[in-house]
Amino acid sequence: MKKATRQHFFFHGELGRDDEKKNCHFCQIRSFATHTRFPVTIINTEDNAVLDPDFRFVDRSILGNGVELTKKEFLTGCECIDGDDCQYNTCNCLQDVEDDSSDDDDNAAADEKSYRGKFRKRTYAYHTHGAKAGRLRSKILASRDPIYECHESCVCPQDCPNRVVERGRKIPLQVFRTTNRGWGVRSTVDIKKGQFVDKYMGEVITAREANGRRAKSHIAQRKDVYLFALDKFSDPDSYDERLRGPPLEVDGEFMSGPTRFVNHSCDPNMRIFARVGDHADKHLHDLALFAVRDIPRGEELTFDYVDGIDDSDNDALDPKMQKDMTRCLCRSKNCRGYLW
Template sequence: MEKATKLHFYYHGEAGREGEKQKCHFCQIRSFATHTRYPVTLVNTEDNAALDPDFRFVDKSILGKDVEPTREEFLTGCECADSEDCQYSTCNCLQDVDDDSSDEENGDGTYGDGPRKKVYAYHSHGVKAGHLRSKILTSRNPIYECHESCACGPDCPNRVVERGRRIPLQVFRTRNRGWGVRSTADVKKGQFVDKYMGEIITAQEANHRRAKSHIAERKDVYLFALDKFSDPDSYDDRLRGPPLEVDGEFMSGPTRFVNHSCDPNMRIFARVGDHADKHLHDLALFAIRDIPRGEELTFDYVDGVDDSENDALDPEKQKDMTRCLCGSKRCRGYLW
């Protein structure tokens, strides 16, 4: 870590070191468009370990081999003349949202039934503006947002994930769990933290990479299936078949280093922009409680998985399972 730091701060301003700079993690994160206002930093005060030199920081996911983007002629957005209209069920982007507005706020900051119920995922007024509503936070419902194909402007209140990360993050060395992530600013309940990014690959390629990994469980730490909308009866053949997966092992953003906890302070939500891109939905991390600056950020790697038949109770199966090191009072003992 010290060697990499010296190379970056003392030599990467010189000409002729382009090859070094491309592989330098500090240079990669400094190239992010958000670096000046919301920087990502790297620190290690525990040992001499450095990040894997083959790892590359990216600020958006990369489409892998045989993964095709949706053709432009199939992309559609809302036609809301006023971005305020993007909060209601009349917005095309919200056509799949269940219209249950029991905790919706009205335009005057009150809650209850009105002529038009707000159905989008976020608070729109006061200090909670842009934060996920409690009803969404306690669910596993997808989030539908406006996007670049929409008529509304970039300041539309329904473009939270679309606008990107708005908090500074720090990748740091933990005492017993390798690398971790924390924020250098307070994070509020319902606030968007960042997306999990990486190389988007086919299910076949994901299985191939699992098979090549000498420890399959280790590879599964980095692979996340985009299966929120998988449906064998879907009219979209991309949703009928096996889902695409995001591999963040060798290219990703800072959230690749977020550790598991059985009592996490964040949760992953499927976020959809254009409905034609459901097979390529984002994996968006939101705080599920207030997180003071400096506290390690965590999420549950197996959130929502039914563990009613807990293999961890079987001593014979424990030897092949991955032990959990989260240290929380609710620790299940094993990941999988």
């Protein structure tokens, strides 16, 4: 690790080292637009291990072969004049969200009361006022509902309260070497319940390509640690042919952001949500990680790799099946023993 950092800090400012700098993890994360305010750092005080030299840090997902964005003529955004207009009128981005003024974690009367003295229903997934502004409402946080946001095609301003994931990561993250689970991730600041942490990014590939990579992997179940299906809106009866077929998948093994190194826990402090910008790109929705409880700085960040999967027929209960299963190392009180 010291050798890798020495190379970066002492030699990568010199001319003629472009190829070397391109493959340097420290140079890659320093190139992020958010580096000055919300840096990503890498630290190892456990052993001499370094990150896989073939891995590349990216700050946005990369479309693989056969994956295309929706044509511009089919993209739509809202025409709201401000954040209030988005929340309380007929914002196109919220067309699939039911009006709902209920919440279970705050006395929201003042929050919902308009400047005209009337009560108005909220449709944002986020709190919009006070200390909790920008955090997911508890009702959404406890669900598996998708999040619908305003986006780059919208007229509403950049400070619209419905652009949380759209504005990107606002938390400094540190990739660190754990004592027993390889690399992990933590934050150098406190994180509040409902706060957006970061997206899971990688190469977006077709289902066919994903299955091919599984087949080539030495241990197919190990490959599934990095593959996440964009299947939130898959529907065999959908009018959109892209949602009727097998979903695209995000492969973070060889290129991703720092969340690629987040470990699994059966009692996680984060949850992953499907975040939709333009409705025409539902098949390419984001995978956004939010804190499900307050997380003190320095605590390892985790999420449940198999969240939402029915394990009523848990093969881990069968000793014959256990030899082929991936053992869980989270050590939480409610650990299920095996991942899959």
